[in-house]
Amino acid sequence: TAPVTASAAAVASVPPASAPWVPIPNAEDFFFRQVANFSLLIRALVFREYLDLVHVVSGSVQAAGAGNNYSLLLRAADRTNGAVGRYQTVVWGVPGSRDWTWKVVSFQRVADKN
Ligand SMILES: *[C@@H]1O[C@H](CO)[C@@H](O)[C@H](O)[C@H]1NC(C)=O
Ligand SMILES: *[C@@H]1O[C@H](CO)[C@@H](O)[C@H](O)[C@H]1NC(C)=O
Numbered sequence: 001t002a003p004v005t006a007s008a009a010a011v012a013s014v015p016p017a018s019a020p021w022v023p024i025p026n027a028e029d030f031f032f033r034q035v036a037n038f039s040l041l042i043r044a045l046v047f048r049e050y051l052d053l054v055h056v057v058s059g060s061v062q063a064a065g066a067g068n069n070y071s072l073l074l075r076a077a078d079r080t081n082g083a084v085g086r087y088q089t090v091v092w093g094v095p096g097s098r099d100w101t102w103k104v105v106s107f108q109r110v111a112d113k114n
Pocket of ligand 2: 064065068069090092105
């Protein structure tokens with residue numbers, strides 16, 4: 001029965017796929033601006049798209065493995081022409097851990113109004 005026990009333990013360590021998204025009431029907090037800036041930094045490094053954070057509009061958080069997924073709606077200014085757009089990103093990370101353990105799950109521009 002050892003393999004059954006092992007797989008049961010492995011399954012127990014993975015949160016359910018249906019872990020709820022919990023709205024962030026304080027999306028303007030320093031921590032969420034840091035998370036947003038991390039996403040923009042990766043965007044610059046990988047896609048050479050240079051965006052400066054204007055502010056975090058709203059967000060929600062979901063338990064995911066050892067950390068959390070952060071889904072953030074943000075406004076950012078294109079460094080080449082100053083145009084401000086809205087962007088939606090999902091970032092995974094463990095609060096308090098180093099940058100290299102974080103990762104951008106998704107990033108996309110969204111319509112200016114939604
Ligand atoms: C995020 O980036 C903006 C623009 O690059 C910068 O002004 C701000 O200090 C950064 N905020 C944090 C919390 O890192
Ligand atoms: C949450 O994070 C995990 C781990 O990075 C990722 O595989 C998954 O796609 C994320 N979930 C959502 C809904 O983005």
